[in-house]
Amino acid sequence: QAVVTQEPSLTVSPGGTVTLTCGSSTGAVSSGHYPYWFQQKPGQAPRTLIYDTDNKHFWTSARFSGSLLGGKAALTLSGAQPEDEADYFCSLFYNGPVVFGGGTKLTVL
Amino acid sequence: EVQLVESGGGLVQPGGSLRLSCAATTYWMQWVRQPPGKGLEWVSDISGDGKRTTYADSVRGRFTISRDSAKNTLYLQMNSLRAEDTAVYYCRTSPVVPNDWGQGTLVTVSS
Numbered sequence A: 001q002a003v004v005t006q007e008p009s010l011t012v013s014p015g016g017t018v019t020l021t022c023g024s025s026t027g028a029v030s031s032g033h034y035p036y037w038f039q040q041k042p043g044q045a046p047r048t049l050i051y052d053t054d055n056k057h058f059w060t061s062a063r064f065s066g067s068l069l070g071g072k073a074a075l076t077l078s079g080a081q082p083e084d085e086a087d088y089f090c091s092l093f094y095n096g097p098v099v100f101g102g103g104t105k106l107t108v109l
Numbered sequence B: 001e002v003q004l005v006e007s008g009g010g011l012v013q014p015g016g017s018l019r020l021s022c023a024a025t026t027y028w029m030q031w032v033r034q035p036p037g038k039g040l041e042w043v044s045d046i047s048g049d050g051k052r053t054t055y056a057d058s059v060r061g062r063f064t065i066s067r068d069s070a071k072n073t074l075y076l077q078m079n080s081l082r083a084e085d086t087a088v089y090y091c092r093t094s095p096v097v098p099n100d101w102g103q104g105t106l107v108t109v110s111s
Helices: none
Strands: A004-006 A009-012 A017-024 A036-040 A047-051 A064-069 A072-078 A086-093 A098-100 A104-108 B010-012 B018-023 B029-034 B041-046 B053-055 B063-068 B073-078 B087-093 B105-109
Touching: A004 A086, A009 A017, A017 A086, A017 A104, A047 A064, A072 A086, A098 B041, B018 B087, B018 B105, B029 B063, B029 B073, B041 B063, B041 B073, B053 B063, B073 B087
Parallel strands: A009 A104, B010 B105
Antiparallel strands: A004 A017, A017 A072, A036 A047, A036 A086, A064 A072, A086 A098, A086 A104, B018 B073, B029 B041, B029 B087, B041 B053, B063 B073, B087 B105
């Protein structure tokens, strides 16, 4: 089974910009992996932020954007706010199975 | 507007069974689980018409996903449960649905 890798933790300053990445053990991530990004705050269910690489969920803030970058899926947060502090998970589709990354704990400090 | 609400979780002994339920949309649906304090794990998918299913290796042969279109309900039948199946189980669907994740139901496998 493929392994999906994310940075375990990242810190961003309020108002700053940070990019989270999502890599695959099988090689470069492509749009055919239909990358998703999810946000989860403590005690809450996950929420979809980005789907199919760069499509925003209806409630997703304009501060978030998805892309492919350097062979990985990427989630960029521009103008970080305290309420963006959360765990972020990505998922990739492997023509059947879906694999989640281990998650990135984002601190806004 | 469909609200995904899971039910059926609880405490069960190793080797036991549980059936989870969730309100279903007309789109593909999926079960995802999250062990306490850990990350997300994909469990199973079912197509909108119910004809295609896929399973994670960790549950294949023990879990069965199904849907009842007449009742607009998604199910996950879980048999031969193990301690490592302990998790919050979420149902989710296509992100074109505003509320595409449920709130989760806790399954605890312990003697």
